[in-house]
Amino acid sequence: MELLRIENLSKSYSNHQALSNVSMAIPKGSIFGLLGPNGAGKTTLIRIITRIIEQDSGEAYLGGEKITPELVRRIGYLPEERGLYKKMKVGEQLLYLARLKGLSRTDAVDKIKNWLRRLDLTEWHNKAIEDLSKGMAQKVQFIATVLHEPELIILDEPFSGFDPVNANLIKDEIFKLQEAGATVIFSTHRMESVEELCDHIALINKSQKILDGKKLDIKNDHKDGTFIVTHEGSLVGGAHFELLSSSRTEIGLTESIIKDRTAGGPNNLVKELINHVEIHSFIEKVPTINEIFISKVKGGSHE
């Protein structure tokens, strides 16, 4: 079941097209990666979803309804550019932002206490933001994003600026939120950083969606019959496979990357290889999202 559906969204600014005819569906309970280089239109798409700006055409639906300002309260948005009122105290700031989202005072106070404990910030409750380290301020902002228990959490480059320890802490919290039923959208240009987190992805480039779907499906679709073989003896390409590269490993073996020419499947390839070399390992090379992206953008389709 999909939580967010985007239909034919287009948006242009005075001098360029930011989104052209983008459609996608984000399944409920998924961790969805919105990937693309800088300036691809990710932030514009998010701003339209959160009703910060208006689209030229198309529509976005949350749980089947057109997104209205009231509905936006069910979304938690962590913008890429981090900011808080520097002079305000942590507790007051969170209370203010939570109440803007429609939480009652008592409810908000309880939740703030909980979250500050969860992220180890309790003793900073009464400190002004400007006295906090950058990482701590980011944690506060993360709390502000999820405090009102939104169904949809949109995180724009959530890990930039976090040290590895805090990044893992936040990752764990994201998984916990997903378990609790939230849907998460990650927007990032560093594709490798969220590849492990996402189960669904969409690739955006130059205002257009170029690919979306389950991560697994996409990867399977983009396998191009390339295998990594570690072996003893030398290998030469032939009618069955093409030798793409060869290198020596630390323990004196050779690692070759070969490409199947017959589409006969791995077993046939192994049978052929056994005739030439002694195989120590044989593994299919699954493309990374980054590789898929680059191949798509360059227009060099392998399908």
Place this chain on the structure above:
Amino acid sequence: MNNIGLIIAREYLSRVRKKSFIVMTLLAPILFGGFFFFIGWSATREADTQTIVVVDESKLFESVFENDNETVFSYTSTSLDNAKEEVLTGLFDGLLYIPSVDVEKPEGVAFYSTNNPSITMMRKLSRRIEGEIENIKLTRSGIDKEVLDGLKADVDISTFNLSESGDEVVSSSIGATAIGWASGFIIYMFIFVYGAMCMRGVVEEKTSRIIEVVISSVKPFNLMLGKVLGIAGVGLSQFILWVILSIGISTFVGGMFAGNATSVKDAQAQQLEQMDIPQDEGQLAQQEAQNTVFSDFTGALSTVNIPLVIICFLFYFLTGYLLYGALFAAIGSAVDSDADAQQFMFPVTIPLIISIVALNGVINDPNGSMAFWMSIIPFTSPVIMMMRVPFGVPVWELALSMVLMVGGFLFTIWLASRIYRIGILMHGTKVNYKTLGKWIMMKN
């Protein structure tokens, strides 16, 4: 809307609780009090005594220069050069040189000193010389000075306001001027200070990037209006606190001064009696003038329509601030830093500055056409109308001005919100008037 209440509360509380607000609120009345005290003190205090040596080659002015509180004259028969020497060595503060002049054509009178003499001093010296020459001329033409003095008449014109009820109210232009000027100026100051505060608040939200977090739960228009209104509350609170503190301080200081003043007067009178010196006519006149100013001013408090002034003040104070505050907020949204804001602030503040400059003209003719138009046009009316109100303004003019003022601030808030909604999300774009125009026209 509930949101706007939250925003107003945050904008208000975050500023009112600041140390700088508390310090300024407590300190400003003391500073203002000190300022007025200083003015009063410097106007009434006696200047340091100066000694002036007179070289009078004409021998006409030998008894003209009498010593007074500020100046001691001494006549000398030495040459001009010797006298100059004496001034240079510091024996005298100044040297007045009068050559043997022709009474019909007095030329060549000169004053020498090591530093620039004061204007009052020069005026005093020339007036005495002129007076003596006049006397000489009078005598020559056979007119007795006493006869001439007897011919002089002194007429004071009392001014009355005719009202429809038929009462003749003693009007007091000095009191009205003081009240009008002060209230106009306070409005001007507040618009500047709190308008700039709006602008900085917006710039802070924009540069700290909190804006995107907030804007996803609040409409830009509400956010802007909440900020402008919250800061209006800060301004109003500060003003009310100042009034209370000032009244407190001035009653305290006033009480102290009143006691002092009578004792000083008594002492002076005693001194004069003892010394049996006739009081200088000028001094007497001055004192009398001071007395009339004072009674005039207190009189004004009873003749100027004080409740109307207060109502108008609060109205123009708020609407004037809202009108300009919205524009300042729009400027803040369009720029990336305070420094970039200057180029846009200038045109916005021009009408304000013009109103302050025009105040003098309005004082001279509070019901003239310039005063009329400037008190009707919303951008200048807060300051100018406050100048006119104490003098009495026809009801229709006041009503028209107020209606236009409300229309004016609704318009600027609308205009500002058009710029604001786009501007707050724009970073790093060089903004000029053309882009601002485009933003205003742009649909959402």
